Amino acid sequence: MTRAEINDLILEIIADIDEDAEFDDLDADKPLRDQLDLDSMDFLDIVMELRKRYQLQIPEEDYPELATLTSCVNYLEPKLKDK
């Protein structure tokens, strides 16, 4: 997957969690939690969805890597490059 595709994937997963989420003003370098109605359980939903779709096992110590959209893409890019 390309970086753009990973970006879209994350937004798609978030939209599935919260259909009312607005992405127009989203700053990719600021924490998602500060900009969207997401809490720790929602982040676990993102982790679960990545596991279901791509069999990715994200260890708990790596969860901070999912803080911003950019950090998500950075973290997932090598893991999803062949997907």
Added chain:
Amino acid sequence: MTNLPENQRVVITGVGLAAPNAANLTEYRRKVLAGISEITTIDLRYMEPAPAGVCRFAETRYRKKKENKRGTRAGCISVYCAHEAINDAGIDFSEYGKDKTGVYLGLTEHGTVETENEVYNISQFDYNTDYWTHHHNPRTVLNNPPGEVTMSLGITGPHYAVGAACAAGNAALIQGVQMLRLGEVDLALCGGISECVGSFGIFASFKAQGALAEHQDPTKASRPFDMARNGIVISEGGCIYTLERLDRAKARGAKIYGEIAGYAMNSDARDFVLPFGERQSQCMELALERAGMGPEDITILNTHATGTRQGDVEECKAIRRVFADCPNTYINNTKSHIGHAMGAAGVLELAANLPSFTDNMVHPTINLENLDPDCDLPNIVANKAKQLDNIEAILNNSFGMVGVNSVVIVKKYRN
């Protein structure tokens, strides 16, 4: 419960409900008076379709889709009913502290739906439990439905669920009355909830017991007292009341639907599933005694009958014993319209009758085409609503598996 001071008298001041044929009391009353059942047929994951009651209501009126997705169907129904009840009562929490508000909800069961869904989910991943959701525990704890209400309304007083099989709605109503009388809370949100149409296991279990209704026309499948009945129609639903002490309700000029006159609960102590009329009689007698009433004081007796032969006949025996000579008592059944809403049954069925105090009508028992002679009680109101001159008191029966019985008596409010 006669001659109580006003701070010990408990009144119903608001009603919020979701039934298979209505999403508010006005619509519900119109449908039960007209005999409009909206029981439908639903697909079940591993078994053939079955008649069932499914509620349609404004699921996102009081919270976001995201919260509905995270929570449970029971929570979604509870949040809707609680907000509707609060709005109906005209309460904005300037009158009552949120820390002095209690939420007590009756549940027949909880967690079955969520567990079945999750087992199905991991079956898609070769039963690898790494795919089991982190939402499972908060969804399946027994206090989930009342807890979702507190989160939605910011209520910080006590909340918990009352488990009493299909008597649970009444049991939670009784809990609310008791907590108000004890002064534990100043406002009680109480009632019952059921999400059970989401569980194939509940349908399969009734089917295995020979107690699941079948009919080509699902609106005719629920037919208590009728010779052609063949079991229970399972429904989801919810009904939550606001209960207040009379002095506080009067002080704020609340609309009063009725006063809780008496109640009783007891146990058969005999069998897992079979009902026991003698104990049901005792339960009705105890509720009447506490209300300071005789059976002749009851205008409407709303039966529990579910459409199983044994259950219907046993309750009729119990009623015959207590109401032997009561020509002014009329008998009806709400499940014939809405099916069996399990934990919500008692309170939804009471709500179907509560407007009787103002319109003086008795809603009918529908689908009663060929009355079982063993259920031939005097004054069963069959198929067509009955107009009376005055309705003073409603006695609501609600019984459940493992032998739990509940009776609630509500009387017309008089100052």
